[in-house]
Amino acid sequence: MGSSNTDPTPPEIAQWFAGRGWRVRRHQSAMLAASDAGRHALLVADTGAGKTLAGFLPTLSDFTPSRLGDAEPPAGLHTLYVSPLKALAHDVQRNLIAPIEEMGLPIRVETRSGDTPSDRKRRQREKPPHVLLTTPESLSLLLSYPDSFELFAGLKRIVIDEIHAFATGKRGDLLALSLARLQAIAPGLRRAALSATVANAEGFREWLAPWGDLDTVELVEGEEGAPAEVEILLPEEERVPWGGHAATWAIPQLYDLIRQNRTTLVFTNTRFLAEYIFQHLWDANGENLPIGIHHGSLSKEARRKVEGAMARGELRALVATASLDLGVDWGDIDLVVQMGAPKGSSRLLQRIGRANHRLDQPSRALLVPGNRFEFLEATAAKEAVDEGRRDGEDFRPGGLDVLAQHVMACACAAPFEEAALLAEVRSSLAYAWVDEAVWQRVLGFVATGGYALKAYDRFQRITRDRAGMWRLTHPEMAAKHRLNAGIIIDSEMLEVRFRNGRSLGRVEERFAAQLSPGDTFFFSGTSLEVEQIRDMEVIVRASKESAMIPSYGGARMPLTTHLADRVQAMLDDRAGWGRFPDDVREWLEVQDWRSEMPAPGRLLVESFPHAKRHYSVYYTFAGWNANQSLGMLVTKRMEDRGLKPLGFNANDYCLAVWGLRPVTEHAPLLSPDILADEFVDWVQQSHLLRRAFREVAVIGGLVERQHPGKRKTGKQVTFSTDLIYDVLRKYEPDHVLLEAAWADARTLMTDVGRLGDVLDHAAERLVHVELDRVSPLAVPIMVMIGRESTPQGSADDELLLEAESLAASAMRPERPERPEVDKN
Numbered sequence: 001m002g003s004s005n006t007d008p009t010p011p012e013i014a015q016w017f018a019g020r021g022w023r024v025r026r027h028q029s030a031m032l033a034a035s036d037a038g039r040h041a042l043l044v045a046d047t048g049a050g051k052t053l054a055g056f057l058p059t060l061s062d063f064t065p066s067r068l069g070d071a072e073p074p075a076g077l078h079t080l081y082v083s084p085l086k087a088l089a090h091d092v093q094r095n096l097i098a099p100i101e102e103m104g105l106p107i108r109v110e111t112r113s114g115d116t117p118s119d120r121k122r123r124q125r126e127k128p129p130h131v132l133l134t135t136p137e138s139l140s141l142l143l144s145y146p147d148s149f150e151l152f153a154g155l156k157r158i159v160i161d162e163i164h165a166f167a168t169g170k171r172g173d174l175l176a177l178s179l180a181r182l183q184a185i186a187p188g189l190r191r192a193a194l195s196a197t198v199a200n201a202e203g204f205r206e207w208l209a210p211w212g213d214l215d216t217v218e219l220v221e222g223e224e225g226a227p228a229e230v231e232i233l234l235p236e237e238e239r240v241p242w243g244g245h246a247a248t249w250a251i252p253q254l255y256d257l258i259r260q261n262r263t264t265l266v267f268t269n270t271r272f273l274a275e276y277i278f279q280h281l282w283d284a285n286g287e288n289l290p291i292g293i294h295h296g297s298l299s300k301e302a303r304r305k306v307e308g309a310m311a312r313g314e315l316r317a318l319v320a321t322a323s324l325d326l327g328v329d330w331g332d333i334d335l336v337v338q339m340g341a342p343k344g345s346s347r348l349l350q351r352i353g354r355a356n357h358r359l360d361q362p363s364r365a366l367l368v369p370g371n372r373f374e375f376l377e378a379t380a381a382k383e384a385v386d387e388g389r390r391d392g393e394d395f396r397p398g399g400l401d402v403l404a405q406h407v408m409a410c411a412c413a414a415p416f417e418e419a420a421l422l423a424e425v426r427s428s429l430a431y432a433w434v435d436e437a438v439w440q441r442v443l444g445f446v447a448t449g450g451y452a453l454k455a456y457d458r459f460q461r462i463t464r465d466r467a468g469m470w471r472l473t474h475p476e477m478a479a480k481h482r483l484n485a486g487i488i489i490d491s492e493m494l495e496v497r498f499r500n501g502r503s504l505g506r507v508e509e510r511f512a513a514q515l516s517p518g519d520t521f522f523f524s525g526t527s528l529e530v531e532q533i534r535d536m537e538v539i540v541r542a543s544k545e546s547a548m549i550p551s552y553g554g555a556r557m558p559l560t561t562h563l564a565d566r567v568q569a570m571l572d573d574r575a576g577w578g579r580f581p582d583d584v585r586e587w588l589e590v591q592d593w594r595s596e597m598p599a600p601g602r603l604l605v606e607s608f609p610h611a612k613r614h615y616s617v618y619y620t621f622a623g624w625n626a627n628q629s630l631g632m633l634v635t636k637r638m639e640d641r642g643l644k645p646l647g648f649n650a651n652d653y654c655l656a657v658w659g660l661r662p663v664t665e666h667a668p669l670l671s672p673d674i675l676a677d678e679f680v681d682w683v684q685q686s687h688l689l690r691r692a693f694r695e696v697a698v699i700g701g702l703v704e705r706q707h708p709g710k711r712k713t714g715k716q717v718t719f720s721t722d723l724i725y726d727v728l729r730k731y732e733p734d735h736v737l738l739e740a741a742w743a744d745a746r747t748l749m750t751d752v753g754r755l756g757d758v759l760d761h762a763a764e765r766l767v768h769v770e771l772d773r774v775s776p777l778a779v780p781i782m783v784m785i786g787r788e789s790t791p792q793g794s795a796d797d798e799l800l801l802e803a804e805s806l807a808a809s810a811m812r813p814e815r816p817e818r819p820e821v822d823k824n
Helices: 011-019 026-036 051-062 086-103 118-126 136-142 148-152 170-185 201-208 248-260 271-284 300-311 345-352 372-386 400-413 418-426 436-448 476-484 561-572 574-579 582-594 624-640 678-685 688-699 714-731 736-749 752-760 776-784 797-811
Strands: 040-044 079-082 109-112 131-134 157-160 190-195 217-221 229-232 264-267 291-294 317-320 335-339 364-368 462-464 470-472 493-498 503-508 520-523 526-534 537-542 603-610 613-619 645-650 655-659 766-770 820-822
Touching (some): 026 051, 026 217, 040 201, 079 136, 086 131, 109 118, 136 400, 190 201, 229 372, 291 300, 436 462, 574 582, 613 776, 624 655, 624 678, 655 776, 678 688, 678 736, 688 736, 714 736, 736 752
Parallel strands (some): 040 190, 040 217, 079 131, 109 131, 157 190, 291 317, 335 364
Antiparallel strands (some): 526 537, 603 613, 613 655
16 A cells, blocks of 8 residues: 555665565555655554564665765654563664664664663763654653753654554553654654554554544555464363363463473463463473563563573573563564463454564464353454454543643743643644643643642642743752653552551552442451551451452453453354364353353343352453442442342453342343442542542642652552542542543443443343353352452362362253243
């Protein structure tokens, strides 16, 4: 889809390709042609297609003798490369320097991130390289310096790698605002974005385009590579486990595969699972093979050491999390393994792409399901990959906390005129929605902290001068901003302790944020009641009540809607069950015979007695976040109606709720007004809004994480934000940051969009089946009940026996009385 019929590739670059036995691919020359025509471009191409080189070809071309002629090479900063990961920038630098040196091009390349020494950062501003590789946060900080206008005045190109990884989140908001500012400084700037896994190309073109003008952005599609070879690993005895997520059953087979291959990359979905699988592999490592681990909690030195060892081909296997999802280019990986469910076809494609990194050779991947639902999910993901179907997140309105941070960065660089800055901000898709009223609220917040806080000097950051220009109230505000700016807020761990001070351990803040005083949860082998949450501590007392809330949630990747829909369609497609292993097929056949099947457009609810309790299982397929939130809301509604709920458990596929009384009518529990009534009350009473407020307060610059020479602890930051939160709730409930916190609490923490979809259609889609005992489909969620205190995958003999007992009951061949089916 190039803009020209003639090949625009300079001879020096064509010769370099030929010397390596390569050819310039169609999409590479199309990126060059788009740049020559003065157009922005989005390149969607498979991993191994030479995407990064395609993004840089216009830059390399500008420095070739055939294009320069008698002219001097361009001086100053020519190209910015923005990536979501520091490791990616360093990897690209390695791969970019080779062609530059081999072609003898006069191009200087450097990286800039939070790890770059301060003296080098200063030198980069005074004497910039031709190509600077950086992250969204470091770019925003560069734009906060007065010399940024001079630094970027001659900027020709910006290349955004792995755009799908951050365009739809807050880092994407920050980058969108930086792009708008760069375009204002350098109007001739051309934008290029690269991805292997964009599902909605039009949406990304619109995001990339100034003023959303699609006509200015060329869509370049890559040549198709060899299709990936994806297989699903099954236990040697051909029985897929009923419960669990860690898939530790596969360790002996996995170790054999590591022995058979040169280099194997093993992906897990959480840092805990990475450590857990690594430990199991190490225990099985009788031959002492070099096996490494890589995740975001490790030190920079440890990560760099592992990355270097992989680049040199010294490791036989590496266990990793999403920290290595993106395009770190190690060509010698010949097998990628996904432990547990893939959660999305795009994420799986991204991970598969880490193998081979060559377009003409198939990448090999192995999916290792932890349980039967994960087997279905793995099958759905494999079929989506085979069909080339991708999934992705929807774009959302840009965050007001990020906008406030950007306004402050602009004020640090130079005084600004508010109408001109608003026009610049609105040129980005993320902030095209901002009107004059919203803009004035944001400016008012940055200037004074808002109505309730304007009496305090510390919140006075910018002021309007007599000429009507906004400027800093004091030069020291710039240093404070640069020290505290950023988007990534690390999740804290909260101490769980009794009032007498005895500590029981720590839980993830994401879990603690959902708790309210009076809630009971299971932790450290004890049922605990929450007394209060304060200053990074959960104060509890021992409870005689059985724990209501599961506590092993942890940080979870959500199941994508696309994959959830595929799994439901698969359950409904009885003719397709023949391709499953015998035990999975039998599981579904007995379910179909004894109860009903979930299906697209149908919300199946099963009720049955078990162990002197009454259980209801809701098959929503809405993802863990939405199901966890629904569990909170439904049990509160059950309490209000005297139904005596005892607890709930959630996974990606369903929600199980149990209590002392049977629930005969489920539609009233799922009415959409639960989001207007109980939801608002729950979010305000729980720690959810406080946690969201702390994040937006830090991002918006209201609370400082760092002062020169010292950093606040999480407890200190929380103490500050809790005080401010209480003041604003009381005196300024429509404050900009409370609005931003509500937006985050709704979308990020509760997945309210998917929850709303379930509730909106519950009444007309609900199918209620009453059974005399547990159903086959309910066994996986039932197996998880009672294992809150045990790490995932470490089920003891008692739990395994319980699982076998449940499964035996569910799969008993005799058919019960014809179940009552309520299809209201």
